[in-house]
Amino acid sequence: MTSLAGLNNLTTINNTLGISYCDNLADLSSLLQLNTISGSAIIQHCPALINFNGLNNLTTINLIYILNNAQLNDVSDLQNINITSLTHLDISNNPVLAYCSNPNFCTYLDNPANSANIIGNVSNCASRDQVIIVCHPNDCGWNGDIVLNSQQDLFDFFINYPVCNRIRGNVRISGNDIVDVTPFLQITKIDGKLQIENNPVLTSLQGMQNIVSVGSLEVLTNPLLTSLAFNALTQTDGDIFIGYNWILADLSGLSSLSFVDGDLFMWQFKSNQFSRFK
Secondary structure, three states: OOOOOOOOOOOEEOOOEEEEOOOOOOOOHHHOOOOEEEEEEEEEOOOOOOOOOOOOOOOEEEEEEEEOOOOOOOOHHHOOOOHHHOOEEEEEOOOOOOOOOOHHHHHHHHOOOOEEEEEOOOHHHOOHHHHHHHHOOOEOOOOOOEEEOOHHHHHHHHHHOOOOOEEOOOEEEOOOOOOOOHHHHHOOEEEEEEEEEOOOOOOOOOOOOOOOEEEEEEEEOOOOOOOOOOOOOOEEOOOEEEEOOOOOOOOHHHOOOOEEOOOEEEEOOEOOEOOOOO
Protein backbone atom coordinates (compact mmCIF):
# COMPACT_ATOMS: atom_id res chain seq x y z
CA MET A 1 0.00 0.00 0.00
CA THR A 2 1.47 3.33 -1.10
CA SER A 3 -1.43 5.69 -0.31
CA LEU A 4 -4.82 5.90 1.41
CA ALA A 5 -6.60 7.09 -1.72
CA GLY A 6 -10.30 6.30 -1.41
CA LEU A 7 -10.67 7.77 2.08
CA ASN A 8 -10.82 11.36 0.87
CA ASN A 9 -14.31 11.98 2.29
CA LEU A 10 -13.70 10.42 5.70
CA THR A 11 -14.43 12.88 8.54
CA THR A 12 -15.10 10.73 11.64
CA ILE A 13 -13.90 7.47 13.14
CA ASN A 14 -15.85 6.42 16.21
CA ASN A 15 -13.21 4.05 17.50
CA THR A 16 -9.61 3.40 16.42
CA LEU A 17 -7.51 4.39 13.42
CA GLY A 18 -4.74 1.84 13.01
CA ILE A 19 -2.01 2.21 10.40
CA SER A 20 0.60 -0.46 10.98
CA TYR A 21 3.38 -2.26 9.11
CA CYS A 22 2.82 -0.33 5.88
CA ASP A 23 6.29 -0.52 4.38
CA ASN A 24 5.56 1.65 1.33
CA LEU A 25 3.06 4.15 2.75
CA ALA A 26 4.58 7.62 2.57
CA ASP A 27 1.48 9.77 2.26
CA LEU A 28 -1.55 10.40 4.52
CA SER A 29 -2.94 13.24 2.46
CA SER A 30 -6.14 11.30 1.67
CA LEU A 31 -7.17 11.80 5.32
CA LEU A 32 -7.29 15.57 5.00
CA GLN A 33 -11.03 15.71 5.82
CA LEU A 34 -10.64 13.66 8.99
CA ASN A 35 -11.36 15.74 12.09
CA THR A 36 -12.54 13.31 14.79
CA ILE A 37 -11.22 10.02 16.15
CA SER A 38 -13.23 9.06 19.21
CA GLY A 39 -10.75 6.41 20.30
CA SER A 40 -7.09 5.91 19.41
CA ALA A 41 -4.77 6.60 16.51
CA ILE A 42 -2.01 4.00 16.24
CA ILE A 43 0.60 4.72 13.60
CA GLN A 44 3.49 2.31 13.82
CA HIS A 45 6.17 0.53 11.78
CA CYS A 46 5.68 2.65 8.66
CA PRO A 47 9.29 3.14 7.52
CA ALA A 48 8.48 5.34 4.50
CA LEU A 49 6.37 7.84 6.44
CA ILE A 50 8.18 11.13 7.09
CA ASN A 51 5.35 13.36 8.33
CA PHE A 52 1.64 13.44 9.10
CA ASN A 53 0.57 15.70 6.27
CA GLY A 54 -3.09 14.80 5.84
CA LEU A 55 -3.95 14.88 9.54
CA ASN A 56 -3.78 18.68 9.64
CA ASN A 57 -7.50 19.01 10.36
CA LEU A 58 -7.66 16.41 13.12
CA THR A 59 -8.96 18.19 16.22
CA THR A 60 -10.47 15.49 18.44
CA ILE A 61 -8.79 12.30 19.58
CA ASN A 62 -8.51 10.30 22.79
CA LEU A 63 -5.17 8.47 22.58
CA ILE A 64 -2.19 8.85 20.23
CA TYR A 65 0.45 6.18 19.59
CA ILE A 66 3.31 7.05 17.23
CA LEU A 67 5.70 4.12 17.35
CA ASN A 68 8.71 2.78 15.48
CA ASN A 69 8.53 4.83 12.29
CA ALA A 70 12.06 4.76 10.92
CA GLN A 71 12.00 7.94 8.79
CA LEU A 72 9.43 10.05 10.64
CA ASN A 73 10.92 13.50 11.25
CA ASP A 74 7.92 15.82 11.64
CA VAL A 75 4.76 15.71 13.77
CA SER A 76 3.81 19.37 13.36
CA ASP A 77 0.73 18.43 11.32
CA LEU A 78 -0.87 17.28 14.60
CA GLN A 79 -0.80 20.76 16.11
CA ASN A 80 -4.55 21.35 15.71
CA ILE A 81 -5.52 18.57 18.09
CA ASN A 82 -7.49 19.96 21.02
CA ILE A 83 -5.81 18.58 24.14
CA THR A 84 -9.06 18.64 26.14
CA SER A 85 -9.97 15.40 24.40
CA LEU A 86 -6.51 13.82 24.78
CA THR A 87 -5.88 11.28 27.56
CA HIS A 88 -2.60 9.69 26.47
CA LEU A 89 0.30 10.62 24.18
CA ASP A 90 2.91 8.03 23.20
CA ILE A 91 5.76 9.01 20.87
CA SER A 92 8.33 6.25 21.03
CA ASN A 93 11.23 4.77 19.09
CA ASN A 94 11.15 7.01 16.05
CA PRO A 95 14.91 7.17 15.49
CA VAL A 96 15.14 10.42 13.46
CA LEU A 97 12.35 12.38 15.15
CA ALA A 98 14.19 15.25 16.83
CA TYR A 99 11.40 17.74 17.50
CA CYS A 100 7.90 17.15 18.87
CA SER A 101 7.22 20.36 20.79
CA ASN A 102 3.97 21.31 19.08
CA PRO A 103 2.25 24.07 21.10
CA ASN A 104 -0.67 21.77 21.91
CA PHE A 105 1.67 18.98 23.01
CA CYS A 106 3.54 21.48 25.18
CA THR A 107 0.32 22.46 26.93
CA TYR A 108 -0.61 18.82 27.44
CA LEU A 109 2.82 17.83 28.80
CA ASP A 110 2.96 20.82 31.15
CA ASN A 111 0.47 19.04 33.39
CA PRO A 112 2.36 16.21 35.13
CA ALA A 113 -0.95 14.42 35.70
CA ASN A 114 -1.42 13.95 31.97
CA SER A 115 -0.36 10.53 30.75
CA ALA A 116 2.50 10.43 28.25
CA ASN A 117 5.35 8.21 27.13
CA ILE A 118 8.12 9.84 25.10
CA ILE A 119 11.25 7.70 24.70
CA GLY A 120 13.54 6.36 22.03
CA ASN A 121 13.43 9.40 19.78
CA VAL A 122 16.37 11.80 19.43
CA SER A 123 17.55 15.23 20.48
CA ASN A 124 14.69 17.53 21.54
CA CYS A 125 12.14 14.70 21.40
CA ALA A 126 14.20 12.21 23.39
CA SER A 127 12.11 12.37 26.56
CA ARG A 128 9.19 14.15 28.16
CA ASP A 129 11.54 16.36 30.17
CA GLN A 130 13.50 17.33 27.07
CA VAL A 131 10.34 18.25 25.19
CA ILE A 132 9.22 20.43 28.10
CA ILE A 133 12.58 22.24 28.16
CA VAL A 134 12.18 23.06 24.47
CA CYS A 135 8.60 24.15 25.10
CA HIS A 136 9.79 26.70 27.66
CA PRO A 137 13.06 28.20 26.42
CA ASN A 138 12.88 31.04 28.95
CA ASP A 139 12.61 28.70 31.94
CA CYS A 140 15.66 27.64 33.95
CA GLY A 141 15.29 23.91 33.82
CA TRP A 142 11.78 22.73 34.38
CA ASN A 143 10.07 22.27 37.73
CA GLY A 144 12.79 20.80 39.92
CA ASP A 145 14.48 22.53 42.85
CA ILE A 146 17.74 24.40 42.27
CA VAL A 147 20.41 24.20 44.95
CA LEU A 148 23.47 26.45 44.58
CA ASN A 149 26.10 25.69 47.22
CA SER A 150 29.09 27.60 45.85
CA GLN A 151 30.01 30.61 43.75
CA GLN A 152 30.88 28.29 40.89
CA ASP A 153 27.42 26.71 41.12
CA LEU A 154 25.86 30.12 40.45
CA PHE A 155 28.09 30.81 37.47
CA ASP A 156 27.65 27.31 36.02
CA PHE A 157 23.88 27.28 36.33
CA PHE A 158 23.41 30.40 34.27
CA ILE A 159 25.99 29.28 31.73
CA ASN A 160 23.75 26.26 31.23
CA TYR A 161 20.60 28.42 30.97
CA PRO A 162 21.82 31.68 29.42
CA VAL A 163 18.44 33.09 28.31
CA CYS A 164 16.10 31.88 31.03
CA ASN A 165 14.13 34.34 33.14
CA ARG A 166 11.76 32.10 35.09
CA ILE A 167 12.43 29.39 37.67
CA ARG A 168 9.43 27.16 38.35
CA GLY A 169 10.75 25.32 41.41
CA ASN A 170 12.47 26.35 44.65
CA VAL A 171 15.89 28.03 44.79
CA ARG A 172 18.35 27.66 47.66
CA ILE A 173 21.53 29.75 47.72
CA SER A 174 23.83 28.67 50.55
CA GLY A 175 27.61 28.48 50.41
CA ASN A 176 30.70 29.47 52.31
CA ASP A 177 32.29 31.26 49.34
CA ILE A 178 29.27 32.94 47.73
CA VAL A 179 29.88 36.67 47.30
CA ASP A 180 28.16 37.44 44.00
CA VAL A 181 24.54 36.76 43.01
CA THR A 182 24.57 38.92 39.86
CA PRO A 183 23.91 35.84 37.67
CA PHE A 184 20.30 36.28 38.85
CA LEU A 185 20.00 39.58 36.96
CA GLN A 186 18.08 37.82 34.19
CA ILE A 187 15.50 36.27 36.53
CA THR A 188 12.10 37.95 36.80
CA LYS A 189 9.98 35.23 38.41
CA ILE A 190 10.50 32.33 40.83
CA ASP A 191 7.40 30.20 41.29
CA GLY A 192 8.70 28.44 44.39
CA LYS A 193 10.62 29.53 47.46
CA LEU A 194 13.73 31.69 47.20
CA GLN A 195 15.96 30.83 50.14
CA ILE A 196 19.18 32.77 50.73
CA GLU A 197 20.64 31.30 53.89
CA ASN A 198 23.95 30.65 55.65
CA ASN A 199 26.21 32.67 53.39
CA PRO A 200 28.96 33.90 55.73
CA VAL A 201 30.71 36.26 53.26
CA LEU A 202 27.78 37.52 51.21
CA THR A 203 27.46 41.30 51.58
CA SER A 204 25.05 42.25 48.80
CA LEU A 205 22.03 40.89 46.96
CA GLN A 206 22.72 42.97 43.86
CA GLY A 207 21.51 40.76 41.05
CA MET A 208 18.07 40.17 42.53
CA GLN A 209 16.68 43.55 41.49
CA ASN A 210 14.69 42.33 38.47
CA ILE A 211 12.66 39.69 40.32
CA VAL A 212 9.00 40.74 40.26
CA SER A 213 7.40 37.82 42.13
CA VAL A 214 8.37 34.78 44.17
CA GLY A 215 6.45 31.99 45.82
CA SER A 216 7.98 32.83 49.19
CA LEU A 217 11.18 34.46 50.43
CA GLU A 218 13.66 33.58 53.17
CA VAL A 219 16.80 35.65 53.82
CA LEU A 220 18.37 34.09 56.90
CA THR A 221 21.76 33.98 58.61
CA ASN A 222 23.85 36.11 56.28
CA PRO A 223 25.97 37.90 58.90
CA LEU A 224 27.70 40.37 56.54
CA LEU A 225 24.66 41.28 54.45
CA THR A 226 24.18 45.05 54.50
CA SER A 227 21.19 45.57 52.21
CA LEU A 228 18.47 43.88 50.22
CA ALA A 229 18.04 44.43 46.48
CA PHE A 230 14.55 43.20 45.64
CA ASN A 231 13.67 46.54 44.09
CA ALA A 232 11.19 45.14 41.56
CA LEU A 233 9.53 42.61 43.89
CA THR A 234 5.84 43.48 44.11
CA GLN A 235 4.31 40.33 45.59
CA THR A 236 4.85 36.93 47.11
CA ASP A 237 2.48 33.98 47.01
CA GLY A 238 3.61 32.95 50.49
CA ASP A 239 5.62 34.02 53.51
CA ILE A 240 8.59 36.33 53.91
CA PHE A 241 11.14 35.55 56.62
CA ILE A 242 14.13 37.86 57.16
CA GLY A 243 16.35 37.17 60.15
CA TYR A 244 19.84 36.72 61.62
CA ASN A 245 21.34 39.20 59.18
CA TRP A 246 23.27 41.01 61.87
CA ILE A 247 24.21 44.22 60.07
CA LEU A 248 21.24 44.60 57.76
CA ALA A 249 20.20 48.18 58.50
CA ASP A 250 16.78 48.42 56.87
CA LEU A 251 14.36 46.91 54.35
CA SER A 252 14.59 49.59 51.68
CA GLY A 253 15.33 46.87 49.14
CA LEU A 254 11.67 45.85 49.39
CA SER A 255 10.32 49.25 48.46
CA SER A 256 8.07 47.94 45.65
CA LEU A 257 6.47 45.21 47.76
CA SER A 258 2.71 45.65 47.91
CA PHE A 259 1.22 42.19 48.59
CA VAL A 260 2.29 39.26 50.78
CA ASP A 261 -0.04 36.27 50.63
CA GLY A 262 1.19 34.85 53.93
CA ASP A 263 3.17 35.87 57.00
CA LEU A 264 5.79 38.60 57.16
CA PHE A 265 8.39 37.97 59.87
CA MET A 266 11.53 40.02 60.53
CA TRP A 267 13.98 39.59 63.35
CA GLN A 268 17.49 40.69 64.24
CA PHE A 269 17.83 42.69 61.09
CA LYS A 270 19.95 45.30 62.82
CA SER A 271 22.90 44.56 65.03
CA ASN A 272 21.56 46.37 68.10
CA GLN A 273 17.89 45.60 67.62
CA PHE A 274 15.61 42.61 67.90
CA SER A 275 12.26 42.95 66.22
CA ARG A 276 9.62 40.45 65.30
CA PHE A 277 6.39 41.38 63.65
CA LYS A 278 3.45 39.52 62.24
